[in-house]
Amino acid sequence: MELKEIEINPKMAQEMLNYNTCNRPLSKNIVTKYARMMKRDEWYLSHQAIAFAENESGQLVLVDGQHRLEAVIQSGISVKFSVIYNAVQTPYIDTARNRTFIDNLNIYNKTSRYTKTMMGILNLITSINKIKNITQTDRQQFCDYYYEIFLSVDNIYKTSKTKSGGCPLKTALFLAINENRNKTNLKEKLENYMYIFNTGNVSVDDDYGDYVKEMRDHYYLQNREFNKIYSSNSASLRRKKLTSIFLYSIECYINNRKYIASFDMEDRLLKKIEKQYGKIKK
Known part of the structure; x- marks a missing residue:
């Protein structure tokens, strides 16, 4: 060659x-x-x-x-x-696993600071809002700009030891934390939210905890409902709807508002994604 x-x-x-x-x-x-x-x-x-x-x-x-x-x-x-x-054509070499953009960011920057949580949330955000042509630099700027928020999401999610919700719940936490980061009791509120979401147990002095439990029950109903959808876009639809439900319920809880399932949840989600992603594109 x-x-x-x-x-x-x-x-x-x-x-x-x-x-x-x-x-x-x-x-x-x-x-x-x-x-x-x-x-x-x-x-x-x-x-x-x-x-x-x-x-x-x-x-x-x-x-x-x-x-x-x-x-x-x-x-x-x-x-x-x-x-x-004069290349030798060898189609079967290195086909088992492609590097993710997180792998490449860590390799290029000689670090391990970029995590799977960042990849999952950014991929879901760009998928929901149909953001295309994302370059490696775009991804790094996003991860660097919101680095502390990503750490907060990981910490809250791991501390709660939840095995439910997955990337839609993490994405909703990410959006809610960033939108409400100046609230003095935000960490405590989110930890309480995750506890109720995990266990279904509501403290007697938590006036808005019942609404989180209500949402929790709604989530599991929705989860079963979405599993019945077999169209090609069912996974995308499900993740978008779940993220909308989680985000709306989290914001209701941390702002002491009653949770009432709303038709505009998805519109609110898209506006928040557009606003937060737009911050690093200016």
């Missing part, structure tokens, strides 16, 4: 794509994401090469790199790449 370091401009990228005859279907979202990174000077030369091989007829074939080359064209700028010629 022959390795070269080449600065590829849009014209060269188009010429290379003429040999693209055996790749998987192109993802426009990935191309747009890569192009955005290139325009923001966030694309770096690496060992991950654009690769060419020869087919049985001796003709040149692009076997790896179509999305990167399309991104060069879309960005309109020149980008430096490692390029391999």
Whole structure:
């Protein structure tokens, strides 16, 4: 195999794509994401090469790199790449597990500060609000901006030893903590909320605890209801609805309001996500 370091401009990228005859279907979202990174000077030369091989007829074939080359064209700028010629096609190497963006953040920054909780919450937030073309820099900025909030979520969730709720509950805690971070009794309120959610036990002097228990029962009913949905978007629908229910009930409890199931819960959720995600995009 022959390795070269080449600065590829849009014209060269188009010429290379003429040999693209055996790749998987192109993802426009990935191309747009890569192009955005290139325009923001966030694309770096690496060992991950654009690769060419020869087919049985001796003709040149692009076997790896179509999305990167399309991104060069879309960005309109020149980008430096490692390029391999006479590549050996080995489709079965390293297919068991891809690195997550959290893996990459920790490796790149030589740290372990980025956690699975961050990944789960950010993935759910971007999925619910249909935020696309998220770059690695976007993700790191989000995780760094809300780092202390993520730690609070992990601490409250682990302390409560809950095994229910999962990522929707963690995401609701994240949004609620950030929105109400100036409340003096926030930590105590959230710990009480999680205790009631976990056990169903309500203290006699907790006027609003019964509403949390009400929501808890509603959650389990909803959980069974959503499990009956077998359409392709059932998982996404379920996670969005559960996050909405949790967020609304948490805010009712910490603000001493009565919990009444509301039709605008999902709209409130979307507005909060848009507001909080928008803070780091300004």
